[in-house]
Amino acid sequence: MMRRRLVGLGLLVVLATACGPDPNDALSAVASSNVQAAVSSSSGTCTPVAGYTAPITDKGLASADGPEMAVSAGDFFFQPTCIAADGAGTLTLKVTNTGAILHNVTIADQGIDIDVAVGETVEVPITLTTDAPLIYVCKFHRTSGMVGAVLPPTP
Numbered sequence: 624m625m626r627r628r629l630v631g632l633g634l635l636v637v638l639a640t641a642c643g644p645d646p647n648d649a650l651s652a653v654a655s656s657n658v659q660a661a662v663s664s665s666s667g668t669c670t671p672v673a674g675y676t677a678p679i680t681d682k683g684l685a686s687a688d689g690p691e692m693a694v695s696a697g698d699f700f701f702q703p704t705c706i707a708a709d710g711a712g713t714l715t716l717k718v719t720n721t722g723a724i725l726h727n728v729t730i731a732d733q734g735i736d737i738d739v740a741v742g743e744t745v746e747v748p749i750t751l752t753t754d755a756p757l758i759y760v761c762k763f764h765r766t767s768g769m770v771g772a773v774l775p776p777t778p
């Protein structure tokens with residue numbers, strides 16, 4: 624059940640902002656995968672395509688600098704919502720709960736289910752392939768839009 628839902632989440636549309644590290648580099652990698660990519664001049668978004676009905680709270684797209692990627696878990700979002708990785712393989716998500724309630728990082732396919740207490744930071748080891756985005760959720764607030772993605776590196 625959960626696995627099927629996560630596969631559905633893999634279909635993201637990524638819209639890039641014009642500022643910050645060149646997001647078009649990341650988007651070219653996205654376009655070559657099973658993710659549908661689009662570029663917009665509006666603020667960065669990371670929203671689902673048709674077929675995925677739960678919301679994703681969009682807090683933008685950022686480019687990673689190295690194998691460690693910092694993410695804030697707020698009420699109820701991950702920020703940045705999408706991160707373009709600069710390498711594949713074993714990476715680390717450093718997730719800090721900047722909100723007022725308990726959050727979580729779950730990647731069912733990788734056996735990850737880690738709670739993040741208020742004010743705490745957890746290091747989550749993830750495995751990223753070069754051909755598909757890695758979707759993670761807060762298991763408590765997934766249906767409130769608490770979904771994030773690590774995008775494959777540009778080839």
Ligand SMILES: [Cu+2]
Nearest residue numbers: 726727761764
């Ligand atoms: Cu949460």
